[in-house]
Amino acid sequence: MAAKSKRVPVAKTYKIYIDGKFPRTESGRYFALEDKKGAVIANVCRGSRKDFRNAVVAARKAQPGWAKASAYLRGQILYRIAEMLEGRREQFVAELRAQGVANRAAEKEVDTSIDRLIYFAGWADKYQQIFSAVNPVSSSHFNFSVLEPTGVVSVLAPDDSGLIGLVSNIAPAIVGGNSCVVLASESMPLCAVSFAEVLHASDVPGGVVNILTGFRSELTEQFASHMDVNAVVYCDADKKTAAAIQVAAADNIKRVISRVRIRWPDASAQHPYLIRDTQEVKTTWHPIGV
Amino acid sequence: MAIPENKLAFGDGWQYSPAPESIDHIKVRKKYDLFIGGDFVAPVKGRYFETINPATEERLSRVGLGTELDVDKAVAAARKAYSSWSRMKAAERGKYVYRIARILQERAREFAAIESLDGGKPIRESRDVDIPLAAAHFFYYAGWADKLDYAFPGRTARPLGVAGQIIPWNFPLLMAAWKIAPALACGNTVVLKPAETTPLTAMKLAEVVADAGLPPGVVNIVTGAGDTGAAIVNHPGVDKIAFTGSTAVGRIIQKALAGTNKRYTLELGGKAANIIFADAAIDQAVEGIVNGIFFNQGHVCCAGSRLLVQESVADQVIQKLKDRMDTLIVGDPLDKNTDIGAINSAAQLETIESYLAIGEEEGAELYQSACPVPDRGYWCRPTLFTGVSQSNRVVQEEIFGPVLAIQTFRTFSEALSKANNTRYGLSGGVWTDKGAKIFKITQNVRAGVVWANTFNKFDPTSPFGGYKESGVGREGGLHGLDAYLKLEA
Numbered sequence: 001m002a003a004k005s006k007r008v009p010v011a012k013t014y015k016i017y018i019d020g021k022f023p024r025t026e027s028g029r030y031f032a033l034e035d036k037k038g039a040v041i042a043n044v045c046r047g048s049r050k051d052f053r054n055a056v057v058a059a060r061k062a063q064p065g066w067a068k069a070s071a072y073l074r075g076q077i078l079y080r081i082a083e084m085l086e087g088r089r090e091q092f093v094a095e096l097r098a099q100g101v102a103n104r105a106a107e108k109e110v111d112t113s114i115d116r117l118i119y120f121a122g123w124a125d126k127y128q129q130i131f132s133a134v135n136p137v138s139s140s141h142f143n144f145s146v147l148e149p150t151g152v153v154s155v156l157a158p159d160d161s162g163l164i165g166l167v168s169n170i171a172p173a174i175v176g177g178n179s180c181v182v183l184a185s186e187s188m189p190l191c192a193v194s195f196a197e198v199l200h201a202s203d204v205p206g207g208v209v210n211i212l213t214g215f216r217s218e219l220t221e222q223f224a225s226h227m228d229v230n231a232v233v234y235c236d237a238d239k240k241t242a243a244a245i246q247v248a249a250a251d252n253i254k255r256v257i258s259r260v261r262i263r264w265p266d267a268s269a270q271h272p273y274l275i276r277d278t279q280e281v282k283t284t285w286h287p288i289g290v
Numbered sequence: 291m292a293i294p295e296n297k298l299a300f301g302d303g304w305q306y307s308p309a310p311e312s313i314d315h316i317k318v319r320k321k322y323d324l325f326i327g328g329d330f331v332a333p334v335k336g337r338y339f340e341t342i343n344p345a346t347e348e349r350l351s352r353v354g355l356g357t358e359l360d361v362d363k364a365v366a367a368a369r370k371a372y373s374s375w376s377r378m379k380a381a382e383r384g385k386y387v388y389r390i391a392r393i394l395q396e397r398a399r400e401f402a403a404i405e406s407l408d409g410g411k412p413i414r415e416s417r418d419v420d421i422p423l424a425a426a427h428f429f430y431y432a433g434w435a436d437k438l439d440y441a442f443p444g445r446t447a448r449p450l451g452v453a454g455q456i457i458p459w460n461f462p463l464l465m466a467a468w469k470i471a472p473a474l475a476c477g478n479t480v481v482l483k484p485a486e487t488t489p490l491t492a493m494k495l496a497e498v499v500a501d502a503g504l505p506p507g508v509v510n511i512v513t514g515a516g517d518t519g520a521a522i523v524n525h526p527g528v529d530k531i532a533f534t535g536s537t538a539v540g541r542i543i544q545k546a547l548a549g550t551n552k553r554y555t556l557e558l559g560g561k562a563a564n565i566i567f568a569d570a571a572i573d574q575a576v577e578g579i580v581n582g583i584f585f586n587q588g589h590v591c592c593a594g595s596r597l598l599v600q601e602s603v604a605d606q607v608i609q610k611l612k613d614r615m616d617t618l619i620v621g622d623p624l625d626k627n628t629d630i631g632a633i634n635s636a637a638q639l640e641t642i643e644s645y646l647a648i649g650e651e652e653g654a655e656l657y658q659s660a661c662p663v664p665d666r667g668y669w670c671r672p673t674l675f676t677g678v679s680q681s682n683r684v685v686q687e688e689i690f691g692p693v694l695a696i697q698t699f700r701t702f703s704e705a706l707s708k709a710n711n712t713r714y715g716l717s718g719g720v721w722t723d724k725g726a727k728i729f730k731i732t733q734n735v736r737a738g739v740v741w742a743n744t745f746n747k748f749d750p751t752s753p754f755g756g757y758k759e760s761g762v763g764r765e766g767g768l769h770g771l772d773a774y775l776k777l778e779a
Contacts, residue, residue: 135753137752138749143751239549247545250541250545252713252758253540253759271444271779280757282738282739284732285752
């Protein structure tokens, strides 16, 4: 008789997300994520500058098509992300707990993240009406100003939360038709990779969101300086790093969006001005007359 | 296709008589001090520089050369004025700004004449565009002062503090208005630096500010060159920088502000494509091309400096354009018949001429009208380049003069990809009779202002500003308020 053996669980390989695919970092490097007791939870990809450049290429390619998707469709896709996240709620709670978040707090963070996606999904076909204008010019012209996405946004997600900070920065960028490349929290990277899987199952076109894991010290400057990125968002840089981001960003007059000291779980951290941050105002003139 | 030869030729038989604008009523002092804390005060180091008339190369006046010490005084005055100005009842603050608008309207002709004398732009433009728009800007933003609670839903708007504002020489008074009017309406105080070649209307505006009875220090004007501007950018007492100028300088400013908490808006360079489809009303389009590139000698950041014309009508459009260029009068800015005035400065003329040489070296074919130009002063005949390719420097770089680069295209997508193949994104133009095509172009050109079947139109209610390397932020309209407010939950 065979001895009764305990089933061996299948551990997950945490990879990065570029162009709708889950490659390992091209660099082949990793860093070990450990729990409080020093046990290895996962070997996380230590993404490289080359990974970032590849991600920007994918984001640039995907952005025009995503921006052309109707506001209704973008809203439904964001809603779909929330649905998929809800369905995998237990997994995200478990990952947060593995990374040191208490059970109740982990549950609350996942719930808030799901609700936040619903919040931004609802804005998809509304922010334009809030922020647009028909301008009463003095000459005989019809003149109106609308918002258009800035383009490719690089996001240095907050380090102090594994999920809510990530979701709160991705949602407003993509609901407005931008594509983005995100560097996950360095200390809590697991949920970011699992969130990429959620995105992948939610009809978000490949390349619209790209998620890297890796070291801030290695990638921050690249996120700020890349000449084909239109805006850079940072959430918890110290003063020196913030200055370095701004200097590097000036090479192509990037929009620099500072979101430091925001308490992402709070209701005050959700508002349509986060969408507007990565939008451009375009004004169009046409004569009236025959 | 042969082009029918139906051009009217008057030869020399029909010359315009001179029609100079009278300048006996204008008052330009021999010397202007800095305007700080409500008074005209001499620069600390006592240095002055000349401002000349670019049409005659004669000195118009001497103006104070502001240094760091003067900027420091101006910022201190602005800071002092800020506490009461920002707390003043908003409706009253607005009334002061309205006063500026009204006095500018009353003195409009004097301002127009001085603008043309100091900057070289045709009186027709300074009289009909620059000065009326400047007054309109003050009038528009004055009314916002007590309505800011309605501008940003869900947010409370508060002023930023002291705004440092650095403006260019192409629309001197108008740019001062674009900067000062919204800043004041939102409750900020300002330190403004006019461009070194065109300080006079700003100093006249200082007189208006004094006449309007604004509290001392609300508006301070410090004249000078790049070092003076740098002193404003780097001054720790400044809360916000608004700059209009080149992308090169904008980049320096953006870097200089890194690590500070200063907010900034940048209105930078451009290389706009003006796209002419075969189904456009060709004669109107030709007028639009002329207005797009030769308005204000081409010293316009949003100038339509790249013409993209559909191949099937290219010969016709270029011929009509050349015919039209031949009728343009280059000369005395004060003459009401003048179409193209003086190039703003010797340095700018040199830049433009260097690009004419570059274009020819790159193999482009140059065409200039044959009109006479005065012996003295800085002049450039209207110029176009044909036979250029996308990578040519005259296609990619901002020349800031009356120089048009012409390319052709066959298909819609070719036009669009050529239009967007630039690091700039300030403006664009499209000419076609098909509405659907207009919307498809205007939605896909990556630029902040798009003119369809028109070009170079401006209005205080209309937001203006660039995508990509053409800048950050908007000026004009409701969206222009944002640059001078912090929005609190």
